[in-house]
Amino acid sequence: MAIKQLTVFVRNHQGALVEITELFASNGIDMRALSIADTQDFGILRAIVNNTDEAIRILRNAGHLVQSTDVIAVKISDTPGKLSGALHALNLAGINVEYLYAFLARTQRHAYVVLRVADNDAATRALEDAGFHMVSDEDIKKL
Numbered sequence: 625m626a627i628k629q630l631t632v633f634v635r636n637h638q639g640a641l642v643e644i645t646e647l648f649a650s651n652g653i654d655m656r657a658l659s660i661a662d663t664q665d666f667g668i669l670r671a672i673v674n675n676t677d678e679a680i681r682i683l684r685n686a687g688h689l690v691q692s693t694d695v696i697a698v699k700i701s702d703t704p705g706k707l708s709g710a711l712h713a714l715n716l717a718g719i720n721v722e723y724l725y726a727f728l729a730r731t732q733r734h735a736y737v738v739l740r741v742a743d744n745d746a747a748t749r750a751l752e753d754a755g756f757h758m759v760s761d762e763d764i765k766k767l
Contacts, residue, residue: 625696625758625759626696627672627696627759627761627764628692628695630669630670630679630690631691631692632668632683632688632690634660636662636665641669643686644669644683651678653674653682655672655673656671656727657736657738658670658725659725670725672764674765676692694744695739696739696741696747696748696751697738697758698710698751698757698758699756699757699758699763700736702733702734702735709756710751710756712754713751714739714747714751716750717747719742722740725737736767
């Protein structure tokens with residue numbers, strides 16, 4: 625069960641993130657999760673938002689290089705060792721995690737972990753078989 629992640633290439637200079645977050649805010653785009661990695665010249669912003677298609681349209685119209693990537697998200701109990709259990713299930717299934725980032729829900733005692741893997745379907749099966757619950761695009765919209 626894949627969800628959509630935005631990947632935005634951002635120039636590494638003062639105000640670049642402000643522009644993107646203001647675009648989201650002024651167009652009713654709510655960020656659910658956010659990760660940014662930087663190099664000397666640019667940053668890679670990864671985000672899960674409530675309306676991916678609209679966010680892509682807004683960013684492209686503003687001249688940003690953006691793409692959508694299928695990732696998976698798993699709901700885990702917000703307690704020590706639960707992330708390790710999810711990663712262990714993927715490892716046992718022979719699935720490599722390329723990157724991950726996590727976020728907490730506003731009202732639940734769970735963490736949500738976004739994972740980039742080569743085979744979303746196999747990873748979903750491995751996690752579900754290990755007792756984990758996957759997060760859908762509909763779940764993201766409700767958070």
